[in-house]
Amino acid sequence: MKSAKILVAVGLLVAGAGMVSPSAASAASPQAPSSAGSIGGLLATLQTPAGAGEFGHSVAVSGNTAVVGAPFTSVGSQTAAGTVYIYTKRSTGWRTQPIATLDDPPGLANDNFGISVAISGNTIVVGASGLSLPPGDAGAVYVYTKGAEGWPTAPTVTLPNPHASGGPENTDMFGISVAISGGTIVVGAPGDNSPSAAYIYAEGSAGWPTAPTVTLPVPGAVSDDLFGAWTAVSGGTVVIGAPGASKSLGAAYIYTRGTAGWPTNPSVSLANPRAPHGTGFGTSVAVAGRTMLIGAHRYGTDGEGPVYIYTEGTAGWPTSPIVKLQDPLPGSHDGFGDAVAVSGGITVLGAFNATTSHSGLAPGRAWIYGRATAGWPKSPTVTLDPSGVGFGNAVGVQGTTAIIGALNGGVGGVVRIYRV
Numbered sequence: 001m002k003s004a005k006i007l008v009a010v011g012l013l014v015a016g017a018g019m020v021s022p023s024a025a026s027a028a029s030p031q032a033p034s035s036a037g038s039i040g041g042l043l044a045t046l047q048t049p050a051g052a053g054e055f056g057h058s059v060a061v062s063g064n065t066a067v068v069g070a071p072f073t074s075v076g077s078q079t080a081a082g083t084v085y086i087y088t089k090r091s092t093g094w095r096t097q098p099i100a101t102l103d104d105p106p107g108l109a110n111d112n113f114g115i116s117v118a119i120s121g122n123t124i125v126v127g128a129s130g131l132s133l134p135p136g137d138a139g140a141v142y143v144y145t146k147g148a149e150g151w152p153t154a155p156t157v158t159l160p161n162p163h164a165s166g167g168p169e170n171t172d173m174f175g176i177s178v179a180i181s182g183g184t185i186v187v188g189a190p191g192d193n194s195p196s197a198a199y200i201y202a203e204g205s206a207g208w209p210t211a212p213t214v215t216l217p218v219p220g221a222v223s224d225d226l227f228g229a230w231t232a233v234s235g236g237t238v239v240i241g242a243p244g245a246s247k248s249l250g251a252a253y254i255y256t257r258g259t260a261g262w263p264t265n266p267s268v269s270l271a272n273p274r275a276p277h278g279t280g281f282g283t284s285v286a287v288a289g290r291t292m293l294i295g296a297h298r299y300g301t302d303g304e305g306p307v308y309i310y311t312e313g314t315a316g317w318p319t320s321p322i323v324k325l326q327d328p329l330p331g332s333h334d335g336f337g338d339a340v341a342v343s344g345g346i347t348v349l350g351a352f353n354a355t356t357s358h359s360g361l362a363p364g365r366a367w368i369y370g371r372a373t374a375g376w377p378k379s380p381t382v383t384l385d386p387s388g389v390g391f392g393n394a395v396g397v398q399g400t401t402a403i404i405g406a407l408n409g410g411v412g413g414v415v416r417i418y419r420v
Contacts, residue, residue: 039420040368040382043401044087044094046415048408049101052083055413056405059394062119064089066403068098068415069114069126075107082113084126086151089401094417100151104128105142105158113142120180122146127175127187131161138163139174141187143208157208159187162199162215172197181233187212188228188240196227198240200255200262214262216240219253219269227253234287237312238262241282241294246272250281252294254317268317272296273308273324281308284340292317293347295337305337307349309376323376328367328383331355335364341397345371346420348402349380350392364391366404368420388414 036043046068048055053072060067066087075081085098102124104113108131116127124144131140142155161174177188183203190196199212216238218227222245230241236257245251253266272281274296284295290312296305308321327336331354339350347369354365367380384391390407391414397403402418 036419039370040384041419042416043419044096044417046085046087046094046096046417048412048414049085049098052085052413053080054407055085056394056407056415057413058114058117059403059405059415060117060119060124060396061398061401061403061417062121063399065119066094066401066415066417067117067119067124068403068405069117070413071112071114071128071130073114075103078104078107078109078111080110080112080130081107082111082115082128084114084117084124086124100153102126102142102144102151102153105155106131108132111140115176116178118178118180118185120182123180124151125178125180125185126155127178129173129176131175137171137173139172139176139189141175141178141185143185145207157210159185159201159208159210161189162212163189163197174199177229177231179231179233179238181235184233184238186231186233186238186240188231190226190229195222196225196229196242198228198231198238200238202262214264216253216255216264218242219251219266225251230282230285232285232287232292234289237287237292237317239285239287239292239294241285243280243283245282246275248279249275250279250283250296252282252285254292256316268319270294270310270319273321280337284338286340286342288342288344291342291347293340293342294321295340295349297335297337305334305351307337307340309347323378325349325369325376325378327351328380329354329365335392339392339395341395341402343397343399346397346402347371347376348395348397348404348420350395350404352390352393352407354392362390363388364393364406366392366395368402368418370420384416384418386416391416 052070055070058069071082073083081104084102086100112130113128141159143157145156172189174189185201196218198216200214202213226244227242238255243250252270254268256267281296292310309323335353336351368382370381394405
């Protein structure tokens with residue numbers, strides 16, 4: 001069973017989303033229709049497959065393939081074993097039925113297979129942070145490589161928790177966050193009873209290794225930093241969020257690959273720009289090319305964010321953000337900054353618990369920011385406010401496609417795909 005501390009940090013949203021009943025969700029006002037050819041245009045709506053539990057808890061997209069995690073799906077008699085669904089785009093648009101279903105490989109209760117998903121090209125990575133070795137929550141990660149016959153339903157490679165040894169340190173939650181870019185996979189293990197860690201796996205000529213290429217220890221070896229609760233990678237840059245650092249002010253750490261490979265110590269450490277105020281910096285992280293996003297969802301207070309944008313320059317990554325994005329429609333416990341994604345000149349931010357003034361419900365909301373010639377705007381380019389509950393709990397973007405999950409109270413989740 002996950003601790004409340006981890007649940008809040010990584011946005012597992014079980015209690016928050018479940019507080020609104022499915023019948024109440026239907027009362028939320030629908031989003032005004034928009035052209036599929038315009039930014040923010042709805043391309044497809046993916047409904048919960050039969051039996052899926054928390055469909056849309058995690059999402060990812062790359063090219064013509066989208067991946068959706070449902071980590072609380074029961075497989076046979078095993079509750080919360082977890083399932084992942086794969087969708088593809090064809091010439092006529094996105095399929096609304098999965099082309100492949102991936103079940104938790106060991107098929108054990110509470111594995112939470114699909115708690116995190118990532119995709120790059122022909123490789124999908126799935127985290128199962130609840131995979132149990134006594135006393136539990138050791139975690140595992142599974143890698144699927146697309147072949148000539150399509151996506152396999154059995155993992156190509158299994159990455160076991162490097163730290164698991166049967167002792168109390170097994171509450172590592174290895175795989176609660178995963179990221180991939182080309183030949184690099186990053187896995188977070190924010191831990192519970194032991195110092196956190198993150199792991200880098202570099203694909204070689206023989207494929208993906210089962211042991212980490214580099215282990216990133218939590219800076220300072222502090223056990224409650226939640227280092228690895230969020231991870232991101234793009235090319236030669238890895239970023240790790242640690243929202244529990246500095247007594248919950250939070251921190252984020254950047255690792256830059258050099259000629260000798262990946263360093264074990266951060267190349268740049270980012271502190272909460274609002275210190276000594278604000279909490280949760282590093283609750284969410286994203287990176288693409290020279291653009292990095294760090295969310296600072298102030299869980300436990302008003303939950304209004306903000307989200308900070310950093311741009312790499314000729315001297316490397318700065319320690320101060322170039323833009324601070326505030327919740328455009330702030331409300332109590334909105335969750336703004338809990339989910340962030342970036343690709344090229346597009347940023348997508350989710351606020352899963354955002355309310356509507358006319359109903360008082362929490363359908364959630366998401367915003368798209370398009371970078372202009374003058375740089376990143378502080379106001380969103382497009383606001384997405386569809387019907388449902390928990391919209392924006394998970395977001396992803398790549399190229400001209402954004403994918404956004406809505407847990408819908410934990411029952412009958414919905415995932416929407418948009419053009420950006």
